[in-house]
Amino acid sequence: MVIEVIKKVVIRPQTSLGLLVVLAILPLVIKSDYLLHVLITVGLYVVLSLSLNLVSGFTGQLSIGHAAFYGIGAYVTALLMLRLNMPYWATIPLAGIITALFGLILGLPTLRLRGDYLAIVTLGFGEIVRLVFLNWDSLTRGPMGLPGIPSPQLGSLIFTSKIPFYFLILMILVITVIFMVRIAESEFGLSLIAVSHDELAAEAVGIPTLRAKLLAFVFSALFAGIAGGYYATYISFVSPDSFTFMDSVTILSMVVLGGLASIPGVVIGAIVLGLAPEVLRFMADYRMLLYGALMVIMMIYKPDGFWGAKHRVRNAILKNLEKKPTRVKRGEPI
Amino acid sequence: MFSQQLVNGITAGGMYALIALGYTMVYGILKIINFAHGDIFMIGSFIGLFLVKQIHLGLIPAMLISMAIVAFLGIVVERVAYRPLRNSAKIAPLLSALGVSIFLTNFAQLVWGTQTRAFPSSFQIKTFQVGNVALSSMQIYTLLVCILLMVGLYLFVQKSKLGVAMRATSHSVENARLMGINVDTIISLTFGIGSALAAASGILVGLYYDAVYPVMGYTAGLKAFTAAVLGGIGSIPGAMLGGLLLGVFENLGAAYISMGYRDAIAFGLLIIILLIKPTGLLGKNIQQKV
Amino acid sequence: MIPNKLVEMNNVTIQFGGLLAIDNVSIYAYEGEILTIIGPNGAGKTTLFNILSGVYQPTSGEIRLKGKLVKNLTPHALVKKGIARTFQNIRLFPMLTVLENVMLGHHCRNKEGLLGVLFHGRKVNEQRLKSINYCKQLLGVVGLENLLEELASNLPYGKQRLLEIARALATECDVLLLDEPAAGMNTQERIELVKLIRRISKEMNKSIILIEHDLDLVMDISDRIVVLDYGCKIAEGSPLAIQNDPKVIEAYIGSSDEEGDDYAVI
Structure with missing residues (x-):
């Protein structure tokens, strides 16, 4: 009952719009840099887990190497800004595209593999990428990392305080959410879900399963790369330590605990797990212990996550079509 | 140089093989990757270290006790984290395993701290010169223990009644159940044996590299998994062969290509095998029924 | 002839x-x-x-x-x-609705492309409407037109078989x-x-x-x-x-x- 009511409220466009307004005026209310930093971090996690959700949620392909794509995006941005003095804005598409290319290179041969094998391959890829960051001294300065990455500049405004960074991540987040919702509400999105249910049946109704998986993978890498680029300029320092196996696991946990293939679920998952380290700060060392135990418990008692795919809106593809059949729709909130 | 690397590779490979056996045996029966296996290996190493340092036991009794405790731990992990998920979607046991892995790593960090520890040198390490190869007594002992355990496992699986039941279960859980085999017991046994072998390997690795630390299970586990896949996951002789091959490859790669990329070579190898021959060297082909 | x-x-x-x-x-x-x-x-x-x-x-x-x-x-x-087929042991997409199952059958005739999905303009909208109508029509042929919103897994066995036929037909085979x-x-x-x-x-x-x-x-x-x-x-x-x-x-x-x-x- 309660869930039905929540469901009705959540899918209203007014709800998203209201939420957006609240998020937009939030930095005027919050004066603390620490809180803004937490919000920015959570925003980054939402983008990352939404991008992984495309692969592991919708398409059902378990990937435990997502931090590698995040890292590639971060290093690409860092190197372009430091070595070629490119402005941040110019590196956004490049970080996205180069990371997506890596997704293509990894995905093309490996997406034929069955579930857990693919998981292992992505894990191995994540490790290899980290080892390359660590050992390619002449380019990445190895374990010392790349410090002094400049801040973005918009006309005469140089991003020095947290506030412009907050709005930047909010923008990236909104675009990501819009794209993800559009995918979820399209036949392409349905075909990804079909692949995750039953690949053979998907093939038998004419879905090019390999192509679908590859598209999901490449697109997911693209978003992770853009998130990485943002991270590089925001923290102004990148090192191999920021893109480890544990980071991949954290992102995956957000997707799974939130609810595979559910956009609201994944957003909730990213917010909850993103805030958890801050909220549980008093527990300090016991935090990760709890995290591990929580993962086991969730899998046993609530494998569908906080807001699972069973709550998805049925026939969502009809949503924008029937009321205003031929109006051009562009860029408005979902 | 080459033969020296070969000897070092075989020693490392023996230890990988011991861990790989746990992956392969569990996969053979449950068709899941026990992601927590690397951490079980690490716990084995720490318990061994504790017994030697704090209780002042000899290495051999410490190893035996550690194997027993860790076997029990393995059985508990299966009971708590995997058994309730036996009939759920594939992704659930995998994540549950990741959860266990995170839990164990952090448990070790809380109990023993994050720093690297070493076993006290309890025996004199002699080095023998055979031709141009330096062979340490440590390497000889390590290999001896590995061979002993593997031969023991082989005999158990091939000759004993329980071993036969285990093979039957890995062939088909359903049929085994129909033949009156208590599948749950066999699964517990599999986890127990696999974990005990990992514990033994944990102590050997700790002694050999002079380092015991909470995240040691991650890389070692991943490499042992590579070894299991290389040999053909699900195949016991495959895990042994895969372990040895991986150890040799890795050492040769580190010597002739680059030390820093030693681990990357192993993972690269893993990806290549999965792409070219996912069934590994000795694995069986599984026909998918439509 | x-x-x-x-x-x-x-x-x-x-x-x-x-x-x-x-x-x-x-x-x-x-x-x-x-x-x-x-x-x-x-x-x-x-x-x-x-x-x-x-x-x-x-x-x-x-x-x-x-x-x-x-x-x-x-x-x-x-x-x-x-050439399209059905399966001996029904293979529908259980978590998707009746309409969505059939739309997936029609997906291979759809040309909206990833960019169309992301920036969907009028053309994509029109195409979607057309394909939805086509699918509804097919569901009418097999007699499931009143169950558009139902999940495939909730259908009785016989209806699932009909849905699988409709899905195959939607490929325009x-x-x-x-x-x-x-x-x-x-x-x-x-x-x-x-x-x-x-x-x-x-x-x-x-x-x-x-x-x-x-x-x-x-x-x-x-x-x-x-x-x-x-x-x-x-x-x-x-x-x-x-x-x-x-x-x-x-x-x-x-x-x-x-x-x-x-x-x-x-």
């Missing part, structure tokens, strides 16, 4: 290890024809479907669609060329392979199914190849029957001719010790 052979399979053989699952079999189906393949269990009927739909590649022999050779194509590519469509249906549902299959074949002019165990239904509906036994074609002809063919009788009675008449169970 000579009708078109929409699909032909010439001298096809497939071997799994040492097992000869299909041995030099040739079949064909005309436009608007209902061809039924019968035979005891293990005769290779489903294997034949798997070859026709690209799941298996034959060891030797050729397949032609509308006279054109098709070779080494994946299942989805064959769907695009006009020329040849439809139906693997035991009547299995698990009650008498009333079977009568409706026969009507539906006739309608698809005669009104929509599609070739239908059918695997079915219910011999009454087979004799009633088929234009022509092919009998398989141990991977070989042992007879071919009109229902009347097949009923009186001594080889067919022998294959069925000869195998009755092992199979009995309990085929419906499987």
